[in-house]
Amino acid sequence: MKHVKDMVAEANAVLDCIPAAEAAALLQDPGVRLVDLRxxxxxxxxxxxxxxxxxxxxMLEFWIDPESPYAKPVFREDRRFVFYCASGWRSALSAKVAQDMGLRVAHVSDGFKGWKEAGNPVAAYPVREG
Structure with missing residues (x-):
């Protein structure tokens, strides 16, 4: 059996892993799109x-694939995508898949938890009416 911990380590070995403390600088970069996978x-x-x-x-693979009926235009933007999740495990696996699908991608290695611990800004999730 292959364990999740091993899969995350394998993904991290071939990905650009960005610590949350450094990721705040990406907020001002128009060539980067942060993607929350939670x-x-x-x-x-x-x-x-x-x-x-x-x-x-x-929904990640379905939203990335331009031939999918669920494809989202955001993933056709000419940007580097930086994924994050709570702790960096889901984002590592997701970034590996996205990289295999042809996106320029990295991930926040210590996740949203690390983001908050670094004192970076947090916004409320916009709740939709109806």
């Missing part, structure tokens, strides 16, 4: 990185 309940409870795009982990 569940909507996590966003509602904890907030998110200001300006980040929310893509639920379960």
């Amino acid at each position: 569940d909507v309940r996590e966003l509602e409870r904890d907030g998110m990185i200001p300006g980040a795009f929310h893509c639920p982990r379960g």
Whole structure:
């Protein structure tokens, strides 16, 4: 059996891993799109990185693939995508998949937890009416 911890380590070995303390500088970079992979309940409870795009982990491949009926135009932007989750595990696996699908990608290695611990800004998740 292959364990998740091993899969995360393998992904991190081939990815650009950015510590949260350094990731704040990316907020001002127009060539970067931050992508939050957490569940909507996590966003509602904890907030998110200001300006980040929310893509639920379960929809990632479908939203990236331009031939999918669920494709999102954001993933066709000419940008570097920086994924994050709560602790860096989901984002490592997701970034590896996105890299395999052809995106320029990195991930926040210590996740949103590290982001908050570094004192970086947090925005409320915009709750939709109706």
